[in-house]
Amino acid sequence: MKTVQSWVSEHKLSSIGALWAAGIGASLVANSRKGSAMKPSLRLIHARLHAQALTLAVLSSAAAFHYYENSGGGDQKPYVAIDTAAPNIAKMVEWELHSPF
Numbered sequence: 001m002k003t004v005q006s007w008v009s010e011h012k013l014s015s016i017g018a019l020w021a022a023g024i025g026a027s028l029v030a031n032s033r034k035g036s037a038m039k040p041s042l043r044l045i046h047a048r049l050h051a052q053a054l055t056l057a058v059l060s061s062a063a064a065f066h067y068y069e070n071s072g073g074g075d076q077k078p079y080v081a082i083d084t085a086a087p088n089i090a091k092m093v094e095w096e097l098h099s100p101f
Helices: 003-010 010-032 040-072 089-098
Strands: none
Touching: 003 010, 010 040
């Protein structure tokens, strides 16, 4: 599992593109097996919509994973208080860079 996770972490766009293509293929196969009276153009439109929904879900989960990965896995940095009696520019700049908002 760790090797798959590291590969996906390194090749984010490739994995999202592969999932999009797999989503279109799976949707086309599912719509063609039903034996419905849909035209091929309508099947393609439905397949594209299903693949877009899958891509949005994957992109959302990738963004959440990226945020979790960059935040240190849930370990937050300790809050640094500013000494207001004698403000130091270096401390103020460091605090501004580390503050979340």
